[in-house]
Amino acid sequence: MTEKRGIIVSAIIFFAITLVLILHRHFTFYSSYDQGIFNQVFWNGIHGDFFQSSLSSQLSTNVVHNNEVPEVYYHRLGQHFTPALLLWLPIYALFPYPATLSVLQVLFVTSAGIILYFLAREYVDNTVATLISISFYSANAILAPTLANFHDISQIPLFVFTLLLAMEKRWWWLFALFSVFILAVREDSGITLFGVGVYMILSGRFPRIGLMVCTVSFSYLLILTNLIMPIFSEDISKRFMLERFGQYVEGEEATTLDVIWAMLTQPWLLLRELVTPLDRTIRYLLGHLLPFAFIPTIAPGAWFIAGFPLLKLLLGKGFSVLAITIRYAMGVVPGLCYGAILWWGGQGILTFNQPLESLTPRPLSRKFRRFWLFCIGLTLFFTLTSNPNRTLYFLIPDSIDPLVYVSLPTQWERSGNLYNLMNRIPKQASVSTTTYIIPHLSGRREIIRFPALELRNDQREVETVEYVLADLWRLRRYQVAFDDDLARLKTMTAKIEAITDEGEYGIIDFREGIILLEKGAENNSQAVNNWLNFKAKIRPILQRED
Structure with missing residues (x-):
């Protein structure tokens, strides 16, 4: 020994x-998209749907190249x-x-x-x-x-x-x-x-x-x-x-x-x-x-x-x-x-x-x-x-010039807000969410990455998801150094504006740049005000060229 x-x-x-x-x-x-894919594969496996994943379907050639709708039975x-x-x-x-x-x-x-x-x-x-x-x-x-x-x-x-x-x-x-x-x-x-x-x-x-x-x-x-x-x-x-x-x-x-x-x-x-x-x-x-x-x-x-x-x-x-x-x-x-x-x-x-x-x-x-x-x-x-x-984001900045850094207290506080909002989504509900939330909500049959809203269910019918949860704060923080995050922030903000203005989804909560929408729900007045204030703050960013 x-x-x-x-x-x-x-x-x-x-x-x-x-x-x-x-x-x-x-x-x-x-943790991000791949963690969500594997977790959904395992979750579907213990429920008898071996190696099926709507998240994998969203990356398939049928969706990426042929613009088809992701399938939960893929x-x-x-x-x-x-x-x-x-x-x-x-x-x-x-x-x-x-x-x-x-x-x-x-x-x-x-x-x-x-x-x-x-x-x-x-x-x-x-x-x-x-x-x-x-x-x-x-x-x-x-x-x-x-x-x-x-x-x-x-x-x-x-x-x-x-x-x-x-x-x-x-x-x-x-x-x-x-x-x-x-x-x-x-x-x-x-x-x-x-x-x-x-x-x-x-x-x-x-x-x-x-x-x-x-x-x-x-x-x-x-x-x-x-x-x-x-x-x-x-x-x-x-x-x-x-x-x-x-x-x-x-x-x-x-x-x-x-x-x-x-x-x-x-x-x-x-x-x-x-x-x-x-x-x-x-x-x-x-x-x-x-x-x-x-x-x-x-x-x-x-x-x-x-x-x-x-x-x-x-x-x-x-x-x-x-x-x-x-x-x-x-x-x-x-x-x-x-x-x-x-x-x-x-x-x-x-x-x-x-x-x-x-x-x-x-x-x-x-x-x-x-x-x-x-x-x-x-x-x-x-x-x-x-x-x-x-992994060491709290010690080493993601970018030096311009400086992009997230401290531990900041991220811990944000994590608490994210968990509180996730807990409002029923475990069996269909969800569209942003990349870094996906792993935490992937233990379900119907989940896709936002801004997509549609998927094909087990009855082979196309449906829009019941809930949308989007972390825009993260994109706002990282966009100054990463062009992809700027593009996503613009795309997702425009999508949220479109589906809420049409009344398809209601804003039921908004905390520190994190928005929760429910299909067919009434708007929460305080959440809407928070959303409008956030949009006003990021308007100069949205008007900037990619």
Whole structure:
């Protein structure tokens, strides 16, 4: 137990700090749309409507591109195939709250670090194993996404480390089980499993099993994305493939087979996309390597396993693919960790095909240990000062020039007003609300994001929502630095004016820039006066050019 004190203390510290921060982020209304999507998926699941979500429907190609009305019975499996979420449904059934998902996410990552320690102990001593786990916990690509909205990729490190430990122990029944779990995380997680199979083949350790893993994972990816997911919706071909890999294909839709073929037949474009933009690509790679003191750079095993999920990101387009604080980066880290383990265990470029049992672990010198700790500290500094997912909004301004900052007392007071207004909405009522309120109201069948008002109910009939709750104070505070918030403030203010002037909705409460409307209700005179005063204050903002 004394030997394991380092990993125990590290895991407890990581769990405690991240749990406090992520719950504070959620309860002060900084969790956002994706948290609401997953919470609604879980909530519908415990009520027998598996993987259905009106919030996901609002992002579907039918709504975004064809201007259709969001559907409460829309199956999210057409966007992302995530059956692994069913593993956690019994826990959610006991604690059916959006905050439960945040707790689960912290548990996934904390447990992954502990499994990583035992995986490392197969080849290295306690000190190196503990440092590798601390590097994992400190990595920007792990810490920042842990402090984000709940996401399915948070399961990947736990599943991959368990899979690799099962491989080392030759527990093939457990290896097979977690291979299934990895494939069930989402449609593209087979790429990670494919990398494990490539390592098993090229290292010469388990070539037959590796070949089977590669065959199964690649076949699963193709069958799932080309045959199964299109059953639920056309999002994979008309939206997601084009958003990520539209630069390789022409037309308004593309399957995974279309994209793969287009990549293979355009090698120069492929090479250009791989390395550009050069500065962001280099910073992204350095961000991944820094917490491990750059050791994975010279570890072949790291690149065989991490290389394939990394390749998927480098070949894609959009800001998020090279943002190390966003969830996609988390899928790269397990391979880097395993590569570091193998290198410290004695494996290198020249010894990659030699039996690991015949290699001698590399010693950790005092000088390199200090350098490693410095790299970990630098990683933590970069992570925290980046204010990942606005978790540290109360310490770090969202903008310096112009200054945009929300203090704790201000946000706590606002949160109290928001909770009071939310409590006036019946639990079964249909709602349209703004982004940062969505997670808190997403435990219901009918909810969409404002300014949309219509959805299609279970009777296949289009209806307007019963309640609207909009936080305009937040948009007013942030619009000075963020053009999108200015545009939303103008759009939402105009929408509220239109539906209240027509008498379709009545203003039943207004507090500090937060407005509550009810369909067909009489206006509350005090609430209307508060609304008119607020509009007068923001009129100069609304008249400003975007």
